[in-house]
Amino acid sequence: MQLKTLAKAMLVTLSIVAVSACTHTKKNMDSTTSINDANGGGSSQVAGVGDNANYGNENASDSAKAHNKNTYYFDFDRSEVHESDLPYIYAQANYLMAHPNAKIILEGHTDPRGSREYNVGLGERRANAIASILRSKGVNPNQIRILSYGAERPAANGRTEQDFQLDRRSVAVHIQG
Amino acid sequence: MRKLLIILFFTVCALFFKTAFAVISLELTRGISGALPIAIVPFGIEGQTPEQNIPNIVSNDLQNSGRFKVFGASHLNYFPTNVADVKWDYFRGIGTDNVVIGKVQQIGVNRYQVSFQLLDAIKGKNAPNEAIVLNQKYVVQGEELRSLAHHISDVIYQHMTGVRGIFSTRLAYILVKRPAGDKPSYVLEVSDQDGYNPKPLLISTDPIMSPSWSPNGKQIAYVSFENRKSAIYIEDVATGRRHLISESKGINGAPAWSPDGRKLALVLSKTGTPNIYLMDLTTQQLTQLTNDFYINTEPSFAPDGHSIVFTSNRSGNPQIYQLDLATRQATRVTYDGKYNARASFTPDGNHIVVLNQQSGMFNIGTLSLDSGTFRVLTNGGADTESPSMAPNGSMVLFGTYQSGKSVLGMVATDGSVQIRLPARDGDVQDPAWSPFLS
Numbered sequence: 001m002q003l004k005t006l007a008k009a010m011l012v013t014l015s016i017v018a019v020s021a022c023t024h025t026k027k028n029m030d031s032t033t034s035i036n037d038a039n040g041g042g043s044s045q046v047a048g049v050g051d052n053a054n055y056g057n058e059n060a061s062d063s064a065k066a067h068n069k070n071t072y073y074f075d076f077d078r079s080e081v082h083e084s085d086l087p088y089i090y091a092q093a094n095y096l097m098a099h100p101n102a103k104i105i106l107e108g109h110t111d112p113r114g115s116r117e118y119n120v121g122l123g124e125r126r127a128n129a130i131a132s133i134l135r136s137k138g139v140n141p142n143q144i145r146i147l148s149y150g151a152e153r154p155a156a157n158g159r160t161e162q163d164f165q166l167d168r169r170s171v172a173v174h175i176q177g
Numbered sequence: 178m179r180k181l182l183i184i185l186f187f188t189v190c191a192l193f194f195k196t197a198f199a200v201i202s203l204e205l206t207r208g209i210s211g212a213l214p215i216a217i218v219p220f221g222i223e224g225q226t227p228e229q230n231i232p233n234i235v236s237n238d239l240q241n242s243g244r245f246k247v248f249g250a251s252h253l254n255y256f257p258t259n260v261a262d263v264k265w266d267y268f269r270g271i272g273t274d275n276v277v278i279g280k281v282q283q284i285g286v287n288r289y290q291v292s293f294q295l296l297d298a299i300k301g302k303n304a305p306n307e308a309i310v311l312n313q314k315y316v317v318q319g320e321e322l323r324s325l326a327h328h329i330s331d332v333i334y335q336h337m338t339g340v341r342g343i344f345s346t347r348l349a350y351i352l353v354k355r356p357a358g359d360k361p362s363y364v365l366e367v368s369d370q371d372g373y374n375p376k377p378l379l380i381s382t383d384p385i386m387s388p389s390w391s392p393n394g395k396q397i398a399y400v401s402f403e404n405r406k407s408a409i410y411i412e413d414v415a416t417g418r419r420h421l422i423s424e425s426k427g428i429n430g431a432p433a434w435s436p437d438g439r440k441l442a443l444v445l446s447k448t449g450t451p452n453i454y455l456m457d458l459t460t461q462q463l464t465q466l467t468n469d470f471y472i473n474t475e476p477s478f479a480p481d482g483h484s485i486v487f488t489s490n491r492s493g494n495p496q497i498y499q500l501d502l503a504t505r506q507a508t509r510v511t512y513d514g515k516y517n518a519r520a521s522f523t524p525d526g527n528h529i530v531v532l533n534q535q536s537g538m539f540n541i542g543t544l545s546l547d548s549g550t551f552r553v554l555t556n557g558g559a560d561t562e563s564p565s566m567a568p569n570g571s572m573v574l575f576g577t578y579q580s581g582k583s584v585l586g587m588v589a590t591d592g593s594v595q596i597r598l599p600a601r602d603g604d605v606q607d608p609a610w611s612p613f614l615s
Contacts, residue, residue, distance in 0.1 A: 077516075105405065112560075115488065115495070115519040116387065117430050117519070118474055118488050118490075120431075120451075121428065121451040122472065125450075147406065152363075152402070153384060159560075
């Protein structure tokens with residue numbers, strides 16, 4: 001029951017994020033992204049939000065939170081960060097530096113194609129790519145933990161290229177602070 | 178009619194075994210050439226009809242091996258149960274010299290005597306007494322009838338092909354259920370080789386992956402993401418008791434047993450990137466085998482234990498390398514296609530089976546280590562994953578997709594036959610074929 005409420009809150013939050021995101025990047029891509037995240041990615045992300053119901057909430061007072069985006073996307077078998085995600089990663093860095101007690105798990109994910117354990121390695125590289133940007137911006141490494149799920153927690157859970165694009169991601173899950 | 182029988186069979190199974198319903202069932206997707214003809218005549222029944230239809234199970238086993246062309250109940254119009262009643266010309270006429278007849282006699286409460294004979298119709302025509310090639314008799318409990326049927330399949334298969342059968346082996350795989358609006362559940366299950374008798378070894382709301390059978394088939398190593406971290410456990414299949422093997426910082430993955438069962442190759446990223454290590458299971462001591470900044474993963478031992486193959490993207494994309502455990506030198510072995518991963522050896526050590534992508538779909542392929550000849554086995558109709566060799570080298574088990582669901586498939590290593598095992602409820606993925614179990 002509580003999870004359901006949180007999932008709803010997440011949906012609302014993500015739509016808000018989507019609206020603000022549209023001002024920065026391609027419109028179509030970002031709106032589908034956010035909708036699918038709220039529906040398909042519920043299980044892993046809701047669990048993450050569950051420990052920190054306030055973070056990203058629409059009522060949150062800290063303006064840094066409202067401008068944040070916690071999911072960053074990648075190309076097939078690649079771990080280079082998309083330039084379009086950099087503003088959100090920088091915002092994440094600013095938030096973490098402003099809240100030294102905040103901690104995140106950077107999850108690494110891949111699409112379901114290819115080999116499972118190789119994908120675990122690939123997911124870790126993706127999460128590391130985000131982590132190294134955060135560290136280069138001055139974030140304390142102790143605030144970040146890397147956890148690669150490979151292909152085991154798809155966001156979209158479908159077999160189209162559009163689904164795969166949503167699966168290939170790193171998610172910053174806030175666990176405290 | 179056949180479909181109806183299968184449905185009926187499942188219903189009966191579900192009624193009799195509350196905990197032993199089938200999750201997956203076999204389905205032939207590709208034809209057979211050069212198969213050995215054999216007639217499996219319905220057995221004579223004395224007393225109560227048992228829950229399990231032995232000749233049907235044997236027919237399915239042999240048919241699905243790709244090595245046999247089976248004439249079962251639906252192909253035959255008379256059912257002899259004694260050698261004296263066999264009309265040799267009838268069987269020769271429909272195209273088979275090999276005939277199996279048998280009897281199931283109830284000899285007590287839930288106790289059965291089962292006998293069968295493999296007959297040679299060429300010899301039988303002249304001297305019926307010389308027609309009996311195999312003649313076996315067993316006494317079993319009702320719940321042992323199914324495993325007895327698989328044993329009979331093994332006996333016939335070995336006699337006629339000279340190769341040990343795999344019908345009494347088991348499969349391990351991950352069953353994933355994703356109920357709408359709820360957390361997914363991940364179950365590590367073990368079933369018979371044909372998908373029957375699934376039993377859970379671990380149920381979790383977090384991912385489970387990479388089950389790996391110990392060489393004696395008594396234990397399974399696997400990766401579990403309980404408590405938001407990856408860890409490797411070894412679980413005893415019979416008792417369900419498990420112990421923690423590794424929970425280093427970062428990745429703990431891809432466990433693979435040495436052929437003597439004393440060591441476990443595994444992947445750890447505690448130094449920052451995934452590298453392959455060898456753990457002595459007695460002392461828990463670790464030896465690092467690779468040391469670079471690329472992805473090194475999916476170790477698998479050669480049958481002689483002297484080398485491992487593994488996946489690395491050190492060339493820019495994933496390819497298979499072979500590492501000599503004495504010299505620690507790694508050499509690249511795959512060049513066909515832009516993606517080769519999850520390699521394992523055939524039991525003779527002459528080939529490796531890999532997950533391969535040339536362009537488009539991910540297929541299962543084999544590479545001859547001597548000649549370098551690469552062969553794609555699956556038909557490219559859907560992506561595949563996690564190839565796992567049968568212990569006799571005859572078939573490869575793998576994960577694939579059908580109607581939006583993950584299902585298991587099998588393909589003969591000679592490419593002659595491909596079988597699908599449809600999921601009944603949820604996604605079935607990441608399979609591992611057991612070694613011989615007796």
